[in-house]
Amino acid sequence: TFHQKPAKQDDEFASVPAVEIDLADAYQVNLAPGTYRDETGRPWILPSFRLAAERLIVDKGYNHEYLSLLGSPNFLRAARDLVLGSAADERRVASLQTVGGTGAVHMGALLLKLFSSRPSTVYISDPTWVNHHDVFIHAGWKTQSYRYYNPVSRSLDFDSLTQDVRSAPAKSIFVLHAVGHNPTGCDPSSEQWQALAQLFEENDHFAFFDCAYQGFVSGSFEQDRRAIELFASRGISMCIAQSLSKNAGMYGERLGALHVLCGSAKSTQLVKQQLKVLTRREISCAPKYGADLVSVVCSDHDLRDMWEKDLRHISFRITSMRQALVDRLNKLGTPGDWSHIIRQQGMFAYSGLTPEQCNALVDDFHIYVPRTGRMMMAGLNDQNLDYVAEAIHHVVVR
Numbered sequence: 001t002f003h004q005k006p007a008k009q010d011d012e013f014a015s016v017p018a019v020e021i022d023l024a025d026a027y028q029v030n031l032a033p034g035t036y037r038d039e040t041g042r043p044w045i046l047p048s049f050r051l052a053a054e055r056l057i058v059d060k061g062y063n064h065e066y067l068s069l070l071g072s073p074n075f076l077r078a079a080r081d082l083v084l085g086s087a088a089d090e091r092r093v094a095s096l097q098t099v100g101g102t103g104a105v106h107m108g109a110l111l112l113k114l115f116s117s118r119p120s121t122v123y124i125s126d127p128t129w130v131n132h133h134d135v136f137i138h139a140g141w142k143t144q145s146y147r148y149y150n151p152v153s154r155s156l157d158f159d160s161l162t163q164d165v166r167s168a169p170a171k172s173i174f175v176l177h178a179v180g181h182n183p184t185g186c187d188p189s190s191e192q193w194q195a196l197a198q199l200f201e202e203n204d205h206f207a208f209f210d211c212a213y214q215g216f217v218s219g220s221f222e223q224d225r226r227a228i229e230l231f232a233s234r235g236i237s238m239c240i241a242q243s244l245s246k247n248a249g250m251y252g253e254r255l256g257a258l259h260v261l262c263g264s265a266k267s268t269q270l271v272k273q274q275l276k277v278l279t280r281r282e283i284s285c286a287p288k289y290g291a292d293l294v295s296v297v298c299s300d301h302d303l304r305d306m307w308e309k310d311l312r313h314i315s316f317r318i319t320s321m322r323q324a325l326v327d328r329l330n331k332l333g334t335p336g337d338w339s340h341i342i343r344q345q346g347m348f349a350y351s352g353l354t355p356e357q358c359n360a361l362v363d364d365f366h367i368y369v370p371r372t373g374r375m376m377m378a379g380l381n382d383q384n385l386d387y388v389a390e391a392i393h394h395v396v397v398r
């Protein structure tokens with residue numbers, strides 16, 4: 001009898017039948033994550049940071065020692081200058097390097113919980129970054145939403161926002177997205193920030209700024225920190241949870257800082273001491289590599305300019321993708337007004353698609369969007385724009 005030789009192990013799948021791949025399977029578009037993608041759909045190493053990495057390792061004889069408890073002093077100075085501009089007074093700002101923006105929110109929440117006597121509820125915009133409520137609750141706070149977004153006009157609901165700021169108990173803590181609101185892409189205008197600052201002063205509220213997308217909206221650090229500078233210049237009690245994960249394009253290096261504005265040089269020292277104790281208990285010290293790269297970039301005039309040029313590229317690309325998507329939807333005659341996608345700004349568009357329409361995009365077209373309809377605009381590129389627009393058209397008219 002004839003025995004067939006068993007297939008070699010690495011040949012195991014050789015006889016799996018081929019299948020026809022239809023269009024939907026050939027395309028996958030991921031618009032879900034909060035991480036920038038370049039024109040080819042890949043993560044982007046910013047040219048400024050690529051150069052800085054070469055210099056750091058080759059020229060500066062890099063090592064992997066621990067940082068001190070508060071973090072790298074050069075990084076903290078650079079981060080403070082970026083986010084506070086004219087208000088970056090070292091004697092009045094206690095800064096701590098953190099594990100990303102998430103760590104900054106956490107450490108700020110913890111510090112306030114332990115040492116402030118403000119009301120026990122923290123107010124957070126509705127909607128907001130998915131992690132905000134959890135991080136504050138984890139630090140012992142109660143949280144409540146304040147109204148922020150009008151789903152009908154698909155824009156900021158400023159009247160409701162100000163009503164909620166007014167009706168909260170005096171001295172309440174409000175989390176404010178400094179720029180590029182996640183997920184709605186709707187920020188207050190300069191006049192609206194002025195009005196909000198006025199209300200914060202009148203009610204002695206505390207502004208807990210979350211600044212995760214500085215540079216993504218205008219391409220300029222200066223313009224994107226205006227709300228923070230304004231509040232600081234008016235002496236409003238505040239802290240800033242700063243993420244540099246996004247604007248330095250180093251998500252995995254966990255780059256962030258907490259800056260607490262203090263009333264005097266003495267209280268700055270006291271807050272710093274407490275931050276040292278807290279960080280020692282939590283993580284000992286923050287990660288070094290990304291922080292050192294930021295220091296290299298910010299200590300060199302050309303690299304610093306190049307970084308802003310990189311950010312202008314990012315914000316320009318996002319803005320062009322907004323326009324290109326809306327142009328395509330209009331051309332297809334997709335029912336509805338899509339102009340909010342152009343008016344919204346930063347990394348995200350709050351598309352207004354229903355949960356069912358989002359599910360259909362995922363199931364039928366492999367276009368990944370959360371059920372909230374938030375779309376990460378840098379997930380779009382010239383290769384997938386037509387496909388995405390046609391898919392949206394399809395799920396809207398079906």
Ligand code: PMP
Binds near residue numbers: 099103129177243251
């Ligand atoms: N705050 C907001 C508003 C964010 O969108 C994010 C990231 N998605 C963070 C904080 C956390 O930033 P990081 O990745 O640096 O921890």
